[in-house]
Amino acid sequence: MNLILCSLCLLMVSSSLMAGSKVIATGGATTVEGNSGGGIVPWATINGYSSSDEWSLNTFASRVGVDDFTLESLGFGASFNNQWELSFARQNFALDSIGGELRQDIIGIKYKIAGELLYTSLPQLSIGAQWKKNRDFALPAAVGAKDDSGYELYLAASKVFFDAIAGRNLLLNATIRSTDAHQTGLLGFGGAGVERKLMFESSAVLLLNYNLALGTEFKQKPNQLGFADEQHWRDLFAAWFINKNASVVLGYVDLGDIAGLTEQTGFYLSVEGTW
């Protein structure tokens, strides 16, 4: 974590490192699950700045601190042709007041199927898959999860509307995710009476200029584990795309009730480097 932060600090003071041709901010930020998007919702955007026939790499570190829990995510990814995105993320969810931790690895792939975020009237459409694997399964098993791994599929549509509000550009995103995960997989997958469900997620982001954006997100959650209610997630964030090599996102998150502890709200910080 410290190493990544230090390297990102170095990135911020340099400005002419290798980067792809895409326009700044069009690679989005990186979610806590490692794919391009906002903070909690994957978008149809492809991470980094690789345009046609170009490669890009990215790495990120994020921390969500709410009343009784802390989620740290670290990861890296690669993108090609503004079409393919591969990602890996390792999550560590610390149960600050209960004690212990829940760790999970996530491998993701995303493929742009149609549209161009900036240039076509059709929104950019991408499909994605994530494979999630718990590294701690004792607690999820004890509260009723059947599997320590699971997959999710999603379809995302994203579009930038130029000159939309007060002369600013607006990004709108809608995502549909198929999942049987509990608390995004941190509490395992499946179980008695648990079905695969389709969840809706959305984001709206106002680009104040080329480098600064304000956004909000909503993530519907399935709530299928009997022992404690799971609630939808929401956030508000400000993103600073310093240059094509570094970005920082600061947010306020509302994760609802988690494992019986109510009203989990707090702050979110994410730093990302792209090459």
Next chain:
Amino acid sequence: MVKYLLFVTTLALAACQHSPETTLYQRLGGETGVENIVDGVLSGIEQDPSIVHHFADTDIPRFRRLLIEQFCELAGGPCRYTGASMQESHTGFQITQAHFDALVNHLISAMQQQKVSIEAQNEFLAMLAPMYKDVVYR
């Protein structure tokens, strides 16, 4: 918290809103502004090895004049574009998305250099972005 943020944002945006009585052409800086933007784009192209080869056989003074005409007309200025359609003038050049992105970056830099307001930049980009389909992979 949420209400406060929305309030601050609304105030900030309202403060920057442009007055509607000026045309986009005026807000791009009129004749001088558009000429400077076009010159900025041309200089960006000249220094960009990824796209400069597309202009190897281009009559640059003519290209400059047509681009000024086109920008001026699009922005509501007193000009008429006399060149070929976007589709005609780009067919066969094997222009990729990366080339198009590069040109957009040069245009943005040129407008930033010219101190064009973000509202006017976005209004202009909104007019140019749909040309993608007539320019790329033709």
